[in-house]
Amino acid sequence: NAESGQGGLLGKLLKKVIGGASSENEPAQILKNYFSLSAGELDQYFDRIRAFIVAHGKLEYTGANGEKQLLENGLYMINYDYSGGIETRYPFPELWIEVYEMIIKDPKVFYNLYFAARGGYDETDVKDIAAYLKAEKTIFGEAYSGYHYADPKYMGSRQAHSTYQTILDIISGQQNLVLPAEVARAAVLMAAELPENIRWMERAPSKIYYLQNRPPLCFIRSNKFRSLLTRASRYESDEEFAGVFPLLYHMDQVYQFDAYNSNARYGGSSDNILSILDYVKAHELGLITRDFLYKAAFEKVGLKYAVGRLGDLFRPVITVYVLRQAKPYMPVDFDKRTMDTKCRFYTLGREVYQNIVNLILDVELRRGDTPTVFSDAVSRISRIEGIPRLMEILRAMGTDTLDRNTYYSYTGGTSKKESLSHLLKVCWPASGETAADLKKAVKENKISVDRLIEVAMYAPQWMEMAEDVLGMEGFTSGCYYFMAHMNERFDDRKKAVIARYTPLTPEELGNGCFDTKWFFEVYEKLGEKNFAKLYKAAKYIADGSKHTRARKYADAATGKVDRDELEKVIEDKRNKDLLMSYGLIPMKDRQDALHRYEFLQKFLKESRQFGAQRRASEAQCVQYAMKNMATTAGYADDLRLTLAMETELVTSNQKFLDGMEIGDYFARVEVDPDGKTELVLSKKGKKVKSVPAALKKDETFNEVKEFASKLKGQYSRCVAMFERAMEEEDAYSCEELSGLCRNPVTAGILGRLVFVGAGAAEAGPVGTLEELGAAEPALPPETQLLVAHPITLYRLGVLPRYQRLFFEKNRESGLKQPFKQVFREFYVKLEEEKDALDSRMFAGYQIQPKKTVAALKGRRWVADYDEGLQKVFFKQNISATIYALADWFSPADTESPTLEYVSFYDRKTYKQKKLSEVPDILYSEVMRDVDLAVSVAHVGGVDPETSHSTIEMRKAIFEFNMELFGLTNVTFEGTHAYIKGTLGNYNVQLGSGVIHKESGGMVNILPVHSQHRGKIFLPFIDEDPKTAEILSKILLLAQDGKIKDPYILQQLVRA
Incomplete structure (x- = not known):
């Protein structure tokens, strides 16, 4: 009954909620007594707070974005850590304690200021602003309705950031202040008495098309009133809840949220003040009957929201969010992520949930193609139990296929296929049910083997029982094999199970890595026929491309694909999935492995003709093809495969290095001490400068010539590999480096580099391979060495020594390092930037975008439409981004954008990193790339050799x-x-x-x-x-x- 007035329900609420019906306990009088400061008095308090801010205005602090700020310019967050209270996210906490103790002093004064500083709706929100302000006055009084302290710097408009609001929020957290409940509830009672045209107000007209035809605004949802409603809803005991519940129920009745925001029949509204949990609590305390509870679920809350909120309590994994929702109603433990499942509220809630779900299922499992009145609520069901229900779902499906989208979706649609697929996904075995029960039900209901396999794949909770029923050895392992190689995302439970079977990470599996060992274990146990059945069922848990990729991988691993034919298709179509499957074809011998390695390197070289994004994508595919090939060939990782293949290229072609007689000529491939290759042709001991026409068609000579070309390609690859190893700190053992020195090409490269012990600080091995080889005592073969970065040498204090060494060698013999190492430009973080989130070392330089992209193309930078230029460091899990400001306000269209800053993000969480958290070598290499872009692509007239001013x-x-x-x-x-x-x-x-x-x-x-x-x-x-x-x-x-x-x-x- 929505009856109001002092003699009706409102009068009873007054007595119950506020405690008596004397004139002093009238809602209007309570509010008048509490909000008692005049506008002049409010101004005086804000004047004093403003003077306090100005007095301390020159204090500097570092904002969350790393920028130095002055307090007089505004109060902004210093971090985004929401684990603590608001007071931990802002600077100078001691100042705000002083504001409260020296200026405010009293909780009542505090809340007078608090609500004065908070604006409600204004003329941009509601059409009849005068009527709204008049209604606001009935609750807050004359001084507070539309109050606005005249301080444009710190108060701003109602929508703008207000320093005063922030300070008051901080003080509220520091002082643990709580608004008296009777004040909040008196305000709510007053809001219940407002006329309907004020409770729901027509919006102000807007010329913006997407802001037109929106529903009316609710008075109690304004920024000014919302905190009053929140406080009025809080309670500390069952007795207090018994007083609060009728008040909030009355508000739901008066405001009719379901009428203004209804979604469908039995849809209800999520805007209602009371949730289904409140009604369950009320029934637990005897405030409402069972019939009233179910009526509220159907007609007031709405089945969709009732089922969703109750179902959260019974999910397999309880989240912190669910615990927070449940805390007002029952005991919970945040540390253990558990709740008291034996308490009366939980058992009653479970009973209500099951009864409602059973009613929905009784209708939904007998439906046709047309949605029922309950279909919208099906997707909110989080758990149903029992083999009988499973059989009902399967019978309702008949011969229909499962819905692939529902497997990934959290909302779901209302079609028959979508509804039944969702019900299958959330159906679990009931306590005490066994594989024997499932076997009996499968037989009685004539469920096919293929359908049971689909059930296990789609709803893994049935997997173990299904394995026993089917009698397939390796069934569970096989199901998880397909999940691992086809799914795009895994929950924690699946991750834990998959980790037992494979060392590959979910990211590696998703990107195309293949666990050959796991595949053959599954394939041998299941057999080809059963493996094919699992493959067919797996299409419902994967997108189409990954399902197809799994077939390509399986065909390659089982040898059903011919290597040479696959190469032709890859070259013609440049298909990435086929490329990654290429390394899975069983190896014949080392020559076969070398042939494939060279094919992959050729594919990578050809990708240079494409744009940056495609080149990056194909490079990643080659990397995963190499990983797959390393697994197939028995190497620890793709780096070890690379080292072995580069050495094999030379050892298997030693005859070309020794030289071959071709008629009157002698042809050999020579490698100079630097590792560079030359084809030398001689006749009777004398060099021949040009190749005779007769030799150009000779098969043996062309073999020599091709090998010389391969060694030139090897030199380029190895230079790039060791430079990247320096940038990414890849370690090599002394034994591996010794093996590479047997290859004259890599020996020539390595001999001109400086190495340092992995993890070396002030002490540790450092030097050229010649120096390290002569060291006493000799380094153990397993000693890990890095290609030294100049930053490391600088910190060890040996950089000048090696710069002098290579300078002298260059002057004496013309020797140069294969890439810039000791003379490489390196960049140290500026002292004032270490705690910053962005580096502005190159801010302000105008660059030409096309030239910038071209300059950085070879350094693995990719243009991103949203983020600018981006470079990903997979090993360190960091992505670097270059931001440039496009000057839209320029007087001419010819102005080029200016560099603004460089930022670093965690590759997986996208959380921005402080510069101090970025590895020094990675930072230096990124800054070197930016310097390169500025040097090559700057707009002429400004010397790009900046001094990096501090x-x-x-x-x-x-x-x-x-x-x-x-x-x-x-x-x-x-x-x-x-x-x-x-x-x-x-x-x-x-x-x-x-x-x-x-x-x-x-x-x-x-x-x-x-x-x-x-x-x-x-x-x-x-x-x-x-x-x-x-x-x-x-x-x-x-x-x-x-x-x-x-x-x-x-x-x-x-x-």
Whole structure:
């Protein structure tokens, strides 16, 4: 009954919730007594808080984005760690304790300020703003309705970030303040008395098409009122719940959320204040009857939401989210991720859930193709139990196939196929049921072997029973084999099971790695016929491409594919799945392995003709093809396969190195001490400069010539491999390096490099292979060595020594390193950037996008439409991104974008990393690539050899320039410049160039760099464009009286 008025339900609620019906306990009087500060008094409190902020405004802190901030420019988060309270995410906690103790002092004053600082709806939200404000006044009083403290810098608009709101939120967490329940409930009672046109208000008209025709706004969902409703809903005991429940039920009745937000018949609304858990609790306490509980589930809450919320309690894996939802109603343990399954609330909730689900199933399992009134709720069912129900589902399916999309979906559709597939997925064996029970049911219901295999694959909880019923040895292993190689994602339970069968990670399996050993174990136990049945059933748990790939892999591993024919198809179609299956064909001998290795390298070389994204994709496929081939050939990993094949290329063709007589000629392949190859042709001991026409068609000579070409290709591959090994810190054992030195090509490369012990710090082996080989005592064969990066040599204090060594060798014999190692450019993190999230070392340089992409193409950078240029480091699980600012406000379309910053992210979680968390070598290599892009693709006129100016250097330059320009109204402190102008006072961040006006907000002044017109001359030391930009801003604001630009002036005078 939605009856209201003092003599009806509202009167009873007053007595129950507030405690009596005296005039002092009237809701209006309670609110009037509590929200008692006048508008003038509110202003005085905010004046004092504002003065406190200004007094401490020059305090600096590092924001969550790594930028240095001034408190006077705003209060922003310093981290995104939501595990603690809000007070842990903002700086200077001691200041806000002082604000409360010295200014606010009292919880009542605090909440007066708290609700005054929070805005409700405004004229941009509701059409009749006057009616809304009038209704707001009936609850909060004259001073609080539409109250807005006149401080554009720290208060902002109702929608904007408000420093005062943030401070009050922090204080609330620090002081553990709680609004009195009677105040919140009095406000809720008052809101129940509002007329319907205020309870649900027509939205303000909008010209934006996607903001038109939206449902009306609810009064109690405003930002100002929402926290009152939340507090009114909280309770600490069953007795308090008994008082709160009628109030909230009354609100649901009055506001009729289901009428304004209904989804379907029995759909209900998720906007209702009371959930099905509240009704279960009310029934547990005897507040409502069982019939009333079920009626609420159907008509008030809605089956979809009732089943979903109750079903969360009975999922196989209980999440923290579910525990938080259950905590107000029953005992839970967050550490153990458990809840009290023996308490009355849990058993009652389970009973209600099962009764509702059984009713839904009794209808849904007898449906035709047309959805029933319950179909929308089926996808919210999280668990059903029992072999009888399983048989009903299978009978209802008949000969229909399973729905592949439902296997991955969490919502599901309402078609018969989708509904039944979802029910199968959430059907579990009941307690006490055995394989014998399943076998009997399968026989009685005439369930086919193929259908039972599909059940086990689609709903793995039946897998062990199904294996016993089918009598297939290796059935469970086979099912998980297909899941591992076909699924795109696994839950924790599947991950744990799959980890027992294979060392490959889910990511490796998803990308195309193949566990040959596991495959043959499964194939031999199941046999070809049963393996084919599992393969057929697996199509329902995989997308089409991965299912097809599994067949290609199986055919290759069982030798059903001819190597030469497969090569032709790969070359013609460049099919990636076939390429990755190529290495799985059984090996005949080492020559076969070498042939395939060379084929894969040829495929990789040919991919250079394509764009960056396709090249990166094909390179990854070659990498996984190599991994698959390494497994097939019995090598530990693809690196060891590579080393073995490069050595085999030489040892199996030694005759060409020794030389061959071809008629009157002698042809041999010579490798010089640097590892470079030359085909030498001689006649009677004298070199022949040109190849005679007769030899060009000779088969033996062409073999020699082809081998010489292969060694040249080997040299290029090995140089690239060892350079990448230096960048990614791949380790080689002394034994492996000794083996490579038997190959004259790799020996020539390795002899010109410097190595360091893996994990070497101040002590450890370091030197060329010649030095290390002569070391006493001799290094054990298993000693792990790295190709030394110059950063490592620099830290060990030996970089100058090796630079001098190779400089002298070059002067004496012309010897050069195969790639830049000791003379390689390296980049050390700037001190002020270590705690930052972005590096702005190259900020401000204009680049030509096409040239940039071309310059970085060979360094494995890929253009991403959303993220800019991106490079992924799989070993370190880090992706680096280069951001460039496209200047949309440029006066001409010819302006090139400017580099802004470089960021680093965790490859799997996408969480941004601080620069201090990025490995030094990885950071250096990324910065070297950016430097390369700036050097090659910069817009002409600016010398790209930047000095990488620090904030300290900029400060020194700026101070000198202030004297040069005769400006005395600019001072420098910390990381900011402070300017006293005629239109106001400003501060400029010396790192980013961000401008703030005191008593105002951020000032947006965009530079037009136009570096193609030449550089801005800055005397003394620095020509960094970012320095020029920031200096220009300081000079502009220091003489703000001369500014003519209307856009800038509008910002400077708006306060």
